[in-house]
Amino acid sequence: MENKEKKDVFDIIWDFFSSVKLAVVILISLSLTSIIGTIVEQRADQATNIALLAKFFGDSMAPTVYNIFVKLGFMDMYHSWWFVGLLVLFSINLTVCSLDRFPKTLRLVQTPMKPQGENAIKNLPVKKELSVRSGQTTAKDEVLNSFRSSRYRVFEATGGNAVQLYSQKGKYTRFGVYVVHLSILLIFVGAIIGARLGFRGFLNLPEGDSYSYIYTSDGRTIPLGFTIHCNWYDTIYYKDTNTPQEFHSELVITEGGREILKKVVEVNDPLKYRGITFYQSSYGMIPDAVGEFIIQVTAKGGQEKTLRLFPGETFEISGEDFRGTIVNFSPALTRDSRTGALTTFSDNMINPAVAIEFDRAGEGKSTGWILKRIPETGNLPDGARIRFLDYWGVEYTGLQVSKDPGVGFIYLACILMTIGLYACFFMSHKKIWVNIGPDPSGEKGHTKISVGGTASKNRLAFEKELEKILAKASRSIEERSKK
Amino acid sequence: MSSSTFFGVAELSYFLAMATYISYIAFRKNAIGVTATAITVFGFLNQSIAFIIRWVDSYHFWVESTPASAFIESLLRSAPLRNLYESLIFFVWSLILIHLIIEFIYKNRTLGAFVLPVAALALAFIDVSGVSTEIQPLIPALQSNWLLFHVLLSFLGYAAFGVSFGAAVAYLVMVTESRLEKSYIFWSIIVGVFMVVLIAMGFDYLSLSTMQRGELLQSYFLKATFRSASGSVVAVSWVISIAFIFVIWRFGLGLKRVLSALSITPNMLDDITYKSIAIGFPLFTIGGLIMGAIWANSAWGKYWTWDPKETWSLITWFVYALYLHARFVAGWRGKRVAILAVIGFVAVIFTYLGVNLVLSGLHSYGG
Ligand code: HEM
Numbered sequence: 105m106e107n108k109e110k111k112d113v114f115d116i117i118w119d120f121f122s123s124v125k126l127a128v129v130i131l132i133s134l135s136l137t138s139i140i141g142t143i144v145e146q147r148a149d150q151a152t153n154i155a156l157l158a159k160f161f162g163d164s165m166a167p168t169v170y171n172i173f174v175k176l177g178f179m180d181m182y183h184s185w186w187f188v189g190l191l192v193l194f195s196i197n198l199t200v201c202s203l204d205r206f207p208k209t210l211r212l213v214q215t216p217m218k219p220q221g222e223n224a225i226k227n228l229p230v231k232k233e234l235s236v237r238s239g240q241t242t243a244k245d246e247v248l249n250s251f252r253s254s255r256y257r258v259f260e261a262t263g264g265n266a267v268q269l270y271s272q273k274g275k276y277t278r279f280g281v282y283v284v285h286l287s288i289l290l291i292f293v294g295a296i297i298g299a300r301l302g303f304r305g306f307l308n309l310p311e312g313d314s315y316s317y318i319y320t321s322d323g324r325t326i327p328l329g330f331t332i333h334c335n336w337y338d339t340i341y342y343k344d345t346n347t348p349q350e351f352h353s354e355l356v357i358t359e360g361g362r363e364i365l366k367k368v369v370e371v372n373d374p375l376k377y378r379g380i381t382f383y384q385s386s387y388g389m390i391p392d393a394v395g396e397f398i399i400q401v402t403a404k405g406g407q408e409k410t411l412r413l414f415p416g417e418t419f420e421i422s423g424e425d426f427r428g429t430i431v432n433f434s435p436a437l438t439r440d441s442r443t444g445a446l447t448t449f450s451d452n453m454i455n456p457a458v459a460i461e462f463d464r465a466g467e468g469k470s471t472g473w474i475l476k477r478i479p480e481t482g483n484l485p486d487g488a489r490i491r492f493l494d495y496w497g498v499e500y501t502g503l504q505v506s507k508d509p510g511v512g513f514i515y516l517a518c519i520l521m522t523i524g525l526y527a528c529f530f531m532s533h534k535k536i537w538v539n540i541g542p543d544p545s546g547e548k549g550h551t552k553i554s555v556g557g558t559a560s561k562n563r564l565a566f567e568k569e570l571e572k573i574l575a576k577a578s579r580s581i582e583e584r585s586k587k
Numbered sequence: 588m589s590s591s592t593f594f595g596v597a598e599l600s601y602f603l604a605m606a607t608y609i610s611y612i613a614f615r616k617n618a619i620g621v622t623a624t625a626i627t628v629f630g631f632l633n634q635s636i637a638f639i640i641r642w643v644d645s646y647h648f649w650v651e652s653t654p655a656s657a658f659i660e661s662l663l664r665s666a667p668l669r670n671l672y673e674s675l676i677f678f679v680w681s682l683i684l685i686h687l688i689i690e691f692i693y694k695n696r697t698l699g700a701f702v703l704p705v706a707a708l709a710l711a712f713i714d715v716s717g718v719s720t721e722i723q724p725l726i727p728a729l730q731s732n733w734l735l736f737h738v739l740l741s742f743l744g745y746a747a748f749g750v751s752f753g754a755a756v757a758y759l760v761m762v763t764e765s766r767l768e769k770s771y772i773f774w775s776i777i778v779g780v781f782m783v784v785l786i787a788m789g790f791d792y793l794s795l796s797t798m799q800r801g802e803l804l805q806s807y808f809l810k811a812t813f814r815s816a817s818g819s820v821v822a823v824s825w826v827i828s829i830a831f832i833f834v835i836w837r838f839g840l841g842l843k844r845v846l847s848a849l850s851i852t853p854n855m856l857d858d859i860t861y862k863s864i865a866i867g868f869p870l871f872t873i874g875g876l877i878m879g880a881i882w883a884n885s886a887w888g889k890y891w892t893w894d895p896k897e898t899w900s901l902i903t904w905f906v907y908a909l910y911l912h913a914r915f916v917a918g919w920r921g922k923r924v925a926i927l928a929v930i931g932f933v934a935v936i937f938t939y940l941g942v943n944l945v946l947s948g949l950h951s952y953g954g
Contacts, residue, residue: 124916128909135905142895142942182893295891304889342652342724349653350727371727372886383888506888514890518877525869561865564692 121200130194137190141181144173153179195292202285209282213275219261219268220537220556228537228556230567235543235552236578238585240267243551243577244540246584250577254569256536266541273534277560280527287521294513302508307382309334310390310500314358318505328380330359335366336494337387337501339453341477346454351384353501369503379507386502389435389451395497397430397458402489410493424488425465432459433495437473446473453499457481458492532561536570553577590644591720593637594676598710600630601683605707608699612845620696624687627699631683638680641667645722652724668738669725671943672718677739679706681746685866689750689859697851698859701753711785712940715792716808733882740874745935747867748907751860752932755925758856761846762922766836770922775839777929779832786831787812787824808944857921860928861914868907875900899938906931 120126145152150170157173158166177184225231236243244267251258256271305320314333317325335354342349352370356363357377367375374383396412403423411419418429436450437457449455457475464470474482474492482490536557543550555574559566607623645665649656656664667673686702756774763771790811808814812824879900880890891897910927913919937945 124912127912128917131905131909131912135902135909138898138902138905141893142898146893343654345652345724347724348727349724350730372731374885374888381888383886385887504888508888511884511890514880514884518881521877522873525872529865529869 118200118204121196122204123197124201126197127194127201130190130197134190134194137181137187140178144178144181146182147180191292195289198285198288202282206282209278213278217259217270217272217535219263219270222266222539222541222554225537225539225554225556228558230557230559230563230570232555232570232574233552234574234578235545235550236581236585237550238581239549240540240542240551242584243553243581244269246580247538247540247553247574247577249580250573251536251538253576254573264541266539269538269540271536274531274560275533277527277531277533280524280531283520283524284528285524287517287524290513290517290520294510294517296510297513298508298510302506302510304504304506304508307332307503307505308388308500309353309355309503310393311336311395311497313500329378330357330364332357332382334501336496337499338494339387341454351387351501353384353387355382355501355503379509381506381508383504383506384501385504387452388500388502389453390498390500393498395495397433398493398496399458400491400493402491404487412496421488421490424484424486427463428490429461429463430458431461431471433457434459434473435495437475453495456492456495458495460490529561532559532566534559534566534569590637590640593633593640597630597634597637600626600633601679601703601706601710604630604699605703608696608703612697612700612849615849623699624690624696627683627687627703631680631687634676634680634683638667638676641673641722645669648722648724663732663735664725664730666735666739668735668742669729670719670723671716672713672720674738674742675709675713675718678742678745678749679709681743682706682709682749685743685746685750685863689863693855693859695851695855697846697849698750698754698757698856701757702750705749705753708781708785712788715785715788728886731882731886733878733885737874737878737882740870740878744867744871744874745939747863747870748932748935751863751867751928754856754859754863755928755932757846757851758853758860758925759922759929760839760842761851761853761856762925763843766840770926771839772836773926774929775836776832777933778839779828779835782835783828783831784809787828853921857925860925864907864910864928864931868911871900871907872904876904896938896942899934899942903931903934903938906934 143156145156153173154166154170157169161169173179177186181187248258248260248269251269251271256273258269258271261268261270303320303324303326305318305326307315307318309315309332311334314331315328316331317327319325333356335356337351337353339348340350340352341347350370352368354366354368355375357365357375365375365377369375369382369384371384374381376382394415396414399411399413399419400408401411401419401421402408403421405423407422409421413419413430415430415433418427420427434446434448434455434457435452436448436454437446438449438455439445440447455475455477457473459471459473461469461471472481474490476492476494479491482492484490534557536555539552539554541552543552545552553574555570557566557570604623604626607619607626611619611623642665645667646661649661649665653661668677682702683706686699686706689698690696756778759770759774763774765771787809791807791809794811811820813821815821815824879897883892883897884890906927910924910931913927914924
């Protein structure tokens with residue numbers, strides 16, 4: 105008695121969690137509550153959201169509403185206890201419901217097909233009938249061949265004066281929904297692992313500098329266990345525009361003083377080492393930094409040399425009769441369209457230019473600007489060339505740093521979901537029975553072929569396939585009976 | 588000839604085809620139906636040519652501004668699916684393609700009267716929104732093959748959802764009996780709101796000068812009507828809109844009588860709704876959610892950030908999952924599932940346009 109009662113309670117709970125009605129309720133709740141989080145800016149500062157709420161509730165009410173919203177978790181709602189609770193409920197529902205149905209599907213897949221009575225065949229959703237002028241054996245052989253060439257494994261049964269062929273294809277597609285449901289659960293597993301064991305942080309790494317730890321977004325410091333060094337950062341622009349085409353920087357990983365890995369990272373192409381990934385995500389100027397000018401000089405004769413110079417330093421080119429001095433720098437040089445004067449239009453290195461003062465024996469001093477993005481500006485009248493390659497050490501590369509051990513589960517889930525959805529919507533479980541017997545209309549030498557079948561999906565395509573197979577069979581039967 | 592010439596011809600054809608499909612259901616002459624299909628096919632061919640020319644143009648644009656890149660890379664990076672304008676055009680193209688396929692399979696032209704208006708809606712949106720039609724360089728984050736396939740498959744999915752929307756609205760029109768029925772009120776309001784928003788955007792286009800419109804669609808969206816600085820304009824807009832929706836509600840039953848006289852049956856519409864969702868759902872899941880997540884992970888190091896655009900695509904996904912389960916497992920039939928299909932497409936539109944117009948997000952699709 106007691107035992108039975110316990111089972112009943114269990115049954116009730118099981119039925120509750122396996123019900124699709126619950127799924128409907130949960131899906132609606134998840135959709136509706138998710139909307140809140142797209143309106144109220146998540147994890148934003150207080151002032152932003154109070155200003156937003158003031159639009160709906162008025163200035164005087166806004167702070168009160170804000171406090172209520174904070175209590176309800178709306179300001180970080182995708183992590184709030186009730187939203188996470190909904191997701192947990194959703195997973196339980198999905199698991200229990202799938203477990204509940206799985207045995208039935210398994211039986212369906214494992215149970216061998218059985219021959220059917222002729223009347224049962226006539227009641228199937230897809231049916232065809234034809235009468236051919238040939239003996240029963242010929243008809244059977246050709247139907248069999250035709251099904252086989254469409255890759256059906258055909259079984260045979262004899263009953264009375266008729267033969268029955270039957271076959272099925274795609275029975276494993278019945279598992280498609282379980283694969284889809286499992287993949288959803290795997291996403292949750294991956295997300296939980298990522299949240300528990302991973303981190304996300306940021307690193308502004310100056311050119312020429314090294315770090316062996318990073319800061320996470322919630323203010324923790326995390327040691328990397330190795331050192332990351334930035335050789336250089338650079339922005340490439342689309343030709344003749346100021347639209348960035350690529351942000352990239354060269355990173356080096358060292359461990360115990362030894363260089364392990366060197367890579368140029370760009371957006372969409374990060375550096376990965378020991379489960380930690382460095383993504384190129386921003387860049388900027390280091391305040392008050394003084395760097396080195398990297399300049400390449402080519403003498404008239406073709407002698408090429410790369411120089412690294414600090415501001416104010418002087419250089420010579422062999423064979424030339426002048427001394428150059430670096431006297432000025434502009435990160436973004438342009439000519440003002442009204443006054444014609446040279447000005448700097450941005451603090452970022454959009455169009456870097458260096459001013460060099462030439463001190464020529466006998467002729468006195470003159471100054472010229474050389475632009476990095478327009479190399480021709482460094483062509484000297486007598487054939488020598490000066491190229492401004494970089495003002496190095498004044499920019500930092502902004503790296504997003506993350507470790508997410510759960511991402512493998514996510515990718516696995518993506519693959520499974522793709523396979524599962526394909527099986528669910530583009531494949532189908534098809535069953536076919538073919539009864540081959542004497543034509544009841546009584547014509548001598550005629551055989552009647554009645555076909556019936558079911559398809560779990562896309563009946564139209566299934567009907568077309570059947571028609572094709574039968575047409576092929578009847579063509580071969582005709583050919584054989586001509587011989 | 589330029590891409591925009593062909594596109595202009597295509598656009599005219601689609602509007603003409605819409606009118607012809609509607610006359611077909613009004614007059615029930617087979618010749619009109621055949622004409623409607625012919626015009627649609629003609630428009631489709633023109634749009635395909637326009638698409639190819641634009642691709643070639645942007646290929647040259649890409650090669651000019653980035654002389655160093657390889658052929659395949661240049662080809663992929665210049666696929667015309669890079670901004671709001673191009674993706675909307677691709678949506679229209681996919682919608683017409685799927686429509687023609689369904690018309691061919693079902694041998695029934697009635698659905699055109701409901702799908703072509705969805706295409707016209709998108710085209711009108713492109714025109715009145717004043718979105719930039721320039722070929723633009725691609726910012727670094729968007730230079731990813733995952734992103735390209737993400738956009739391509741999502742929009743094929745959206746187009747399939749668009750067809751299901753047309754079919755579901757037609758279904759509701761056919762099966763609702765009285766003006767007081769909830770489903771009737773539902774469809775008349777949805778249709779009314781769509782038209783009101785488009786007309787209001789038309790007013791933005793006509794009454795605001797280019798200067799006032801500025802660069803970003805969200806800055807001038809509905810500024811001439813509902814979001815006007817003048818209180819009386821806002822009030823008048825509301826009154827006229829409500830009156831307009833009332834008229835649709837009042838006379839909508841006429842449409843039902845017209846449809847009922849045709850060869851189309853509610854069952855067929857229900858079937859088309861389901862079939863297009865059965866195509867759209869996997870495309871949207873794989874292209875929209877999965878590839879979007881993979882791209883986000885390779886660009887920002889996080890496959891999911893709950894930003895509004897992502898969240899809305901998840902909501903859309905939930906609605907269509909709900910449709911599938913309600914219909915197949917919970918045994919819902921008829922009006923209730925048709926309403927879900929309509930809501931699903933409203934969520935699609937919100938994901939794609941509403942998030943940029945009404946909310947804000949990380950994504951670049953908005954300018
Ligand atoms: C958003 C989440 C979900 C997705 C994407 C999803 C996906 C699917 C898909 C693609 C199918 C196959 C539908 C078809 O063949 O037309 C399916 C079937 C099904 N799903 Fe889900 N599902 C989700 C959530 C759930 C939940 C929470 C439950 C729990 C009750 C559930 C229960 C079922 C059942 C009972 C079936 C029918 C299985 C059968 O044919 O035997 N699903 N699901």
